[in-house]
Amino acid sequence: MKTPSYDVLVIGAGIVGAACADACSAEGLRVCVVEAEIIGGGATAAGMGHLVVMDDSEAQFALTRYSRQLWHRLAPELPDDVEFERCGTIWVAADDEEMAAVRRKKEFYESRGAAAEILDSKSLREAEPNLREGLAGGLLVRDDAVIYAPCAARFLIERAQSRGADIYLPRIAAEIKPGSVRLNDGSLIYSRWVINAAGTWSPALTPGIEVRKRKGHLLITDRYPRFVRHQLVELGYLKSAHSFTKESVAFNVQPRRTGQLLIGSSRQFDCDTKEIDSAMLSRMLARAEEFMPRLGGLSAIRSWTGFRPATPDKLPLIGPWPRQENLLLATGHEGLGITTSLATARLLVDHILGRPSEIPAEPYAAARILEKVHA
Amino acid sequence: MPDMIAVNVNGAKREVASGTSALAAAMMNGAKFVRRSVTGEPRGPLCGMGICFECRMTINGLRHCRSCQIVCEQGMDIRTDE
Numbered sequence: 001m002k003t004p005s006y007d008v009l010v011i012g013a014g015i016v017g018a019a020c021a022d023a024c025s026a027e028g029l030r031v032c033v034v035e036a037e038i039i040g041g042g043a044t045a046a047g048m049g050h051l052v053v054m055d056d057s058e059a060q061f062a063l064t065r066y067s068r069q070l071w072h073r074l075a076p077e078l079p080d081d082v083e084f085e086r087c088g089t090i091w092v093a094a095d096d097e098e099m100a101a102v103r104r105k106k107e108f109y110e111s112r113g114a115a116a117e118i119l120d121s122k123s124l125r126e127a128e129p130n131l132r133e134g135l136a137g138g139l140l141v142r143d144d145a146v147i148y149a150p151c152a153a154r155f156l157i158e159r160a161q162s163r164g165a166d167i168y169l170p171r172i173a174a175e176i177k178p179g180s181v182r183l184n185d186g187s188l189i190y191s192r193w194v195i196n197a198a199g200t201w202s203p204a205l206t207p208g209i210e211v212r213k214r215k216g217h218l219l220i221t222d223r224y225p226r227f228v229r230h231q232l233v234e235l236g237y238l239k240s241a242h243s244f245t246k247e248s249v250a251f252n253v254q255p256r257r258t259g260q261l262l263i264g265s266s267r268q269f270d271c272d273t274k275e276i277d278s279a280m281l282s283r284m285l286a287r288a289e290e291f292m293p294r295l296g297g298l299s300a301i302r303s304w305t306g307f308r309p310a311t312p313d314k315l316p317l318i319g320p321w322p323r324q325e326n327l328l329l330a331t332g333h334e335g336l337g338i339t340t341s342l343a344t345a346r347l348l349v350d351h352i353l354g355r356p357s358e359i360p361a362e363p364y365a366a367a368r369i370l371e372k373v374h375a
Numbered sequence: 376m377p378d379m380i381a382v383n384v385n386g387a388k389r390e391v392a393s394g395t396s397a398l399a400a401a402m403m404n405g406a407k408f409v410r411r412s413v414t415g416e417p418r419g420p421l422c423g424m425g426i427c428f429e430c431r432m433t434i435n436g437l438r439h440c441r442s443c444q445i446v447c448e449q450g451m452d453i454r455t456d457e
Contacts, residue, residue: 222439223413258413299439 004166006030008352009181009191011173011205014044015149015341016330017197018156021165023345027353031165032189033157034181036172040153042199043337046306048218048254048262049149050231051339052089053141055108059315059363064336065114066359067343068143074342081151083257089144089231090119090127092135092251092291098235099136105235106139116141130227130292138235146231146254149338173198176205176327193352195328196321199309202331206321209369211332214310215268217281219303225259227298234291246270249284251291263288263295265335267308274305310334318344318364319351328352329366382451397453398423398430398442409442411456432456 008024010017013035025031051071053064075084093099102118109116117140119127124138157167174184176196181189196202200213234251252265266284271277281303289296311317311332321327328351330344347364350357377392384404391400398420401409408417409432420430425444433454434440442453 224438297437 004032005190006032006166007191008032008193008195009034009189010195010197011176011181012036012042012197012199012201013039013153013157013167013169014042014197014199015040015153015156015338016199016333016344017195018153018160019341019345020195020197020330020348021160021167022156023342023349024352025160025163025165027349029349029352031160031163032191033160033165033167033169034171034173034183034189035167035169036201037170039157039167039169040150042201043306043308044153045150046216046218046304047149047308047335047338048231048252048264049147049152049338050089050254051145051147052231052336053109053114053144053339054336055105056314060336061108061112062359063316063340063343063364065112066346067340068145070342070346071145071147071339072143075145078147078152079155081148082155083148083151084145085147085255085257086143086145087230087255088140088142089233090124091139091141091233091235092124092131093137093139093235094291095136101235102137102139109141114141115143128229128232130294131232132291132293135291140230144231146256147338148256152338173205176324178325193326193328195330195348197330199331199333199337200307202309202329206324206327206329208323209317209321209329209331209366210312211309211317212269212311213272213307214334215266215271215277215305215307216264216335217266217276217284217303217305219263219281219285219300220256221261221263222299222301223259224261224298227259227294228253228255228261228292230255232291234287247280249280249287251288253288253292253295260301261295261298269310272307274307276303276305308334309337313368316340316344316364317366317369318347319361319366321366322370380447380449382447382449382453384453385455391447393447395447396443397432397434397440397445397447397451400447401432401442401453401455406455409455 007029010033106116119138172184175182231254254262317329317332379390408419421427430443431439432442
């Protein structure tokens with residue numbers, strides 16, 4: 001058999017790897033993808049699929065906003081089963097202190113050209129009648145959307161295949177070598193560039209990067225159309241998502257096109273078993289009921305867990321890995337991998353082609369880890 | 376004579392014996408099926424013991440209630456799919 005040779009070999013067919021394969025193949029590069037299990041079967045399948053602009057840092061805002069624009073551009077081409085819905089996000093403020101944060105958030109968005117509207121207590125109730133009374137208000141971000149991410153990953157992979165890309169599945173990448181990847185059956189695939197998009201598995205292939213598993217629970221209900229109309233997230237979510245406490249929960253509910261509701265969210269470090277932690281699930285649902293008392297009367301169909309690939313500084317690792325020539329990283333997206341997958345792919349393909357990117361790539365560059373070590 | 380209680384089935388008032396299930400009340404009111412599937416097929420009760428989920432109806436405004444497991448209460452609003 002002829003030993004295969006490519007311009008770009010992508011490890012991992014989650015949403016990030018799929019986006020990379022799609023973007024590289026669109027530029028005429030010879031691409032292959034090595035996937036250990038199935039397309040979009042890891043964090044891609046476990047998450048909510050919320051396309052959301054976040055403002056934890058300037059760098060996070062720039063990446064999420066750029067990527068949301070790319071999703072909007074792609075939306076008309078997405079097949080129906082991707083269930084793209086521009087439902088918007090409402091950041092729910094419980095009290096006056098959080099309302100002050102809502103106003104700061106709106107200013108942050110608007111001064112950077114992103115639309116956001118303040119809802120007072122009354123207009124929040126009108127927008128979402130099932131929220132409890134007495135909440136202070138919220139911030140409506142109409143351009144946020146939701147998708148069913150595993151189908152989006154499949155669509156991106158299939159589009160890459162239609163341009164000649166190969167997918168090796170199920171095949172396990174064992175070692176990234178200069179100019180090739182060795183699979184665990186001993187075979188070699190040659191490629192000029194290698195992209196490590198293996199999510200929580202990425203550190204095993206690139207020792208020296210810190211990507212930890214951050215466990216989350218989700219639950220899906222039966223169909224209750226119009227019970228919730230927007231993706232609802234408590235403003236206190238920021239406290240939960242961006243702290244490093246071992247465990248936290250936040251109110252985070254999403255309406256699916258089917259009328260089903262996805263209910264989240266939880267965050268746990270140092271818990272690597274995929275079993276449901278019933279105490280954590282109960283805490284998460286109790287939090288959701290505090291905001292939406294009638295949720296408790298709905299029927300749940302299924303709950304599950306997944307693992308976000310988390311970095312210590314809350315930003316993904318995108319770009320060349322200084323310790324190995326032609327190895328590119330596309331990992332560590334934590335809970336924002338669905339949103340930021342398309343922008344990640346653009347930054348990498350720009351690097352490969354040696355052309356400037358639409359946003360500065362430097363904040364996500366993996367070199368920052370090494371600088372920290374030497375500092 | 377059992378105690379009788381009044382319920383609403385699809386907007387019609389009906390007297391049923393206390394202890395009657397919401398499903399039985401709907402059937403006594405002449406319902407040929409109790410819900411429609413996602414693709415619009417008519418569906419009706421199968422197991423009668425809360426396992427198959429085929430008897431789901433809207434009870435007191437809450438959708439997807441397993442009507443075979445719910446005992447009628449005075450004034451209960453019971454709705455089948457159209």
